[in-house]
Amino acid sequence: MTYRDLNTPIRTIMTPGPAEVDPRVLRAMATPVVGQFDPAFTDIMNEVMEMLRALFQTKNKWAFPVDGTSRSGIEAMLASVIRPGDRVLVPVYGRFGHLLMEICERYGAEVEAVYTEWGTVFEPAEIIRKIEETKPSIVAMVHAETSTGCMQTLKKIGHACRERDILFIVDAVASVGGTEVRVDEWCIDGVIAGTQKCLSVPSGMAPLTYNDRVEKRIASRKKTERGIATEEELKQQSDIFIRSNYFDLGMLQDYWGPRRLNHHTEATSMLYALREGLRILLEEGLEERFERHAFHEKALIAGIKGMGLELFGQKEAKLPTVTCIKVPEGVEADSVRSMLLEGFGIEIASSFGPLHGKIWRIGTMGYSCRRENVLAVLGALEAVLIRQGVPVNRGEAVQAALDCYMKPAVKAPIEA
């Protein structure tokens, strides 16, 4: 058997992830590996923890990646805090709320769900009422629903949880690095980020952080692995141990902490990638990065509207990094996407479940969030729609976006 050399096309990736990877990150991954206990490597592990604390705007001791895609981090967090029978409240406003429910159920939680229509979010007061009613020990929710392009405000819910001594766990996979996620200020106890979205690092790692409230819960379920545990430790195993070995955050702590107790073999090249992605982010500055995302979002929206298309979703709840467009009546949504990919090398996304075929989703995340990409997707989408006989305001989309880019008042002028 012979296989040809890896030979992939260059794409303009405007989906809600994976986003384009920063060339500096790609280069970092080509660095030769070192051993997992080499001081040169453990230094990098410590550095990444420090950088993650800055990313999450937290003073938490624990901030490290789980080796797996974003949902591995979500599962690690939930597996580690949920004891069988724990009541968990999950407010659901899109697909990834369902995922949280699903994982909670798998780990034996008694799940209380509260729903709102896809494309809307909750009034915090509504969640707080539901907390009063169901008395959960954990509230788990999504910060940014890529499936609907909506973002939930968290601060009031976080404070309400803290006052009632409830653990507040947040999936911020799509927002971290693209828009504000103030972990400590919003009283989030445990939070998970994604690499392949606003960090512009490939999929395959799930950075997370948690505070001492979560750490205490984990400590109460302590189990050290057979074959490396001391006699003493074997005697002290908890009965309500975490049901997964790979996702046992207590064991991950022992590996990431000063004890350096072997768990897995850290994914070296992915950690190089994450380090470089975080380094680029911290060089740009968190605030500056959030402003950049908001700025290009504005240009994209102006273009979409200029073309004569309508946005999907509650306006005040719009996630700055994902823009959802209603598919015009009679248009075959997936055929437009195929033509964009095949003809223009541009990828945009569909959505899931009830929204499949009803909306397109355009991501403006991390390295993908650039002027040339916004202009390219607008120009190409217009051309494809015209080709498919859809009435649009010809030529207006790109002009409307250019108006935004050329306004002297905005912070990132066309030269930026």
Added chain:
Amino acid sequence: MTYRDLNTPIRTIMTPGPAEVDPRVLRAMATPVVGQFDPAFTDIMNEVMEMLRALFQTKNKWAFPVDGTSRSGIEAMLASVIRPGDRVLVPVYGRFGHLLMEICERYGAEVEAVYTEWGTVFEPAEIIRKIEETKPSIVAMVHAETSTGCMQTLKKIGHACRERDILFIVDAVASVGGTEVRVDEWCIDGVIAGTQKCLSVPSGMAPLTYNDRVEKRIASRKKTERGIATEEELKQQSDIFIRSNYFDLGMLQDYWGPRRLNHHTEATSMLYALREGLRILLEEGLEERFERHAFHEKALIAGIKGMGLELFGQKEAKLPTVTCIKVPEGVEADSVRSMLLEGFGIEIASSFGPLHGKIWRIGTMGYSCRRENVLAVLGALEAVLIRQGVPVNRGEAVQAALDCYMKPAVKAPIEA
């Protein structure tokens, strides 16, 4: 905060993993990413499945990686086959047998363990007797114990399991790609490999394969994710669903199979790396690769013995890719390792639990398994031992290895 450019030392890595990564694999990782449903990417997914079947010498339909380090693949396999209360027999001859026990317990199995001294393996008849005695529905065991450098023969045990309709699950993380693992011929139902060992790909993926016996078990536990399942599917959820979402091989099948049902976002760059690692392996040829590993092992052993050191472990059970050396009386094992790393840039390994400080382990895996590396580790180890006042046969180690390399009869002469 500013962080310096990633700047890692170049090491000669002679541990039982992570091994050095082939430069071609490093280069593949620097390739820009494409989206997970881009036909350019799904083609690569299909290709990797085909290449994995060749690696595992199997006709199995299912062969794909789990996105995580090796133990994520082990956990995915065990989580997917173990139903709570299933009796699982785990023969333990080192640390990674304990890991299998540990994972089985976490997933609610009734574990029957059988032990043999670290540094030895089992007589197949002994295991078969234990099977008769305990009547398990699953036997889970390690093929190659990196912790002791020993390898268990599997064929007789596999056939005994098949005759009794028992599932036979094997952790072959340290052997696949370095020595024979005949999945179909040995009647292995499910098996897990590692990337960071004999494939010379970075840690972060866990290739596995399983047959229709395992697939049937998985199908009986079917659960499609909330938020993407159809109404019909939601009604048909199994009560004995797999306890993990991330490790639900049924859901991974729906993602890797023609349905392409979104589960996680495949780790793009790691898949590029795995593809390149497999491509290099198939270009070299499986048999040729196994011979290369055996050939360099021979030279290393000759050198170790030439120096006057003793090997650890049962000779007939030696794993060709890991060579364990007894630490001479009075020598501080870890100080020798530090001096090798700091002074010579060469990494060798210690071991775990009862063997920590008692043996050194030298890996000859994949790209690390090269003449210059074998000669370097022998020369440096001798120098460090002399420095520490240990009596050795000065100059003999490298000469003994060179004798092997220069013998005209062997298949890989010094020029190879």
